[in-house]
Amino acid sequence: MTTKKTIHQAPKKVAAKRSASAKSVVKKDLAKKLVAKKDDAGTPLSVVIRRRIEAQNARFHANDNIAAFIEPGELEGLIDEVAQKMQGVLESLVIDTENDHNTKNTSRRVAKMYVQEVFNGRYVDQPTLTKFPNVSRLNELMIIGPITVRSACSHHLCPIMGRIWIGVLPNKGSALIGLSKYSRLTEWVMCRPQIQEEAVVELADMLEKKIKPIGVAVVMDADHFCMQWRGVKDRDSKMINSVMRGAFLRDSNLRREFLALIDRK
Numbered sequence: 001m002t003t004k005k006t007i008h009q010a011p012k013k014v015a016a017k018r019s020a021s022a023k024s025v026v027k028k029d030l031a032k033k034l035v036a037k038k039d040d041a042g043t044p045l046s047v048v049i050r051r052r053i054e055a056q057n058a059r060f061h062a063n064d065n066i067a068a069f070i071e072p073g074e075l076e077g078l079i080d081e082v083a084q085k086m087q088g089v090l091e092s093l094v095i096d097t098e099n100d101h102n103t104k105n106t107s108r109r110v111a112k113m114y115v116q117e118v119f120n121g122r123y124v125d126q127p128t129l130t131k132f133p134n135v136s137r138l139n140e141l142m143i144i145g146p147i148t149v150r151s152a153c154s155h156h157l158c159p160i161m162g163r164i165w166i167g168v169l170p171n172k173g174s175a176l177i178g179l180s181k182y183s184r185l186t187e188w189v190m191c192r193p194q195i196q197e198e199a200v201v202e203l204a205d206m207l208e209k210k211i212k213p214i215g216v217a218v219v220m221d222a223d224h225f226c227m228q229w230r231g232v233k234d235r236d237s238k239m240i241n242s243v244m245r246g247a248f249l250r251d252s253n254l255r256r257e258f259l260a261l262i263d264r265k
């Protein structure tokens, strides 16, 4: 009996001890957070977020997503900070934002545009991609596009406007994702300042990881406003990238079929 009791009670005791130690870890974490919050008082929110990123040795280039380091509700604070600094930029440009009715709220408009719209792919989590099993063992070429691309170059923060076509060759082990998810994923990757060459590679990497197809192809053509609106002012010049992976790289017939079927006109 005694032995039985001991046997039955031991795991409970261990579990209780574990739960107590887990609770103390949570408490310590909470205490650390509170201390961090106290220490952070008066520190710009961007610096607080940056410290969290640096503590994890993570990268925060213009084309990186940093959503994991942003706590709920902080994007509003980030907009306030950007708006304040944008106001400084307008003042340095010697624009009378007090009396010019058109630029009165420009700093906040621009801050919202950056954080909530055109660079939003840096600050929010990846869209959920519902995956379906390839029950019918589809092994035919799928083409999605043209998907509208709105991005910006990291050099001048000028718009990049273009289109993307995605080709996928699945096999029985591949996952299928809903058609809209190609557009959602593209938008999430593109809504960041970047260079076109890196953006298409990142998109191809993600599609490979999610779908595990035997081939993936991405073609993007885009206008760069940093070349049209300013700089060389070359209105008609575009950049076209083609990323071919797996079967698209090995099989020239498949590559030709994909390129022939996308209508780039």
Ligand SMILES: Nc1nc2c(ncn2[C@@H]2O[C@H](COP(=O)(O)OP(=O)(O)OP(=O)(O)O)[C@@H](O)[C@H]2O)c(=O)[nH]1
Residues within 6 Å of the ligand: 153, 154, 155, 194, 195, 196, 197, 224, 226, 227, 230, 231, 232
């Ligand atoms: N490779 C690449 N270059 C880009 C992209 N978007 C913009 N650029 C170029 O980035 C370059 C930045 O060049 P810099 O010489 O540092 O800047 P700049 O003096 O303003 O250059 P100009 O545009 O020639 O007036 C420019 O040539 C842009 O055309 C892109 O997606 N990929």
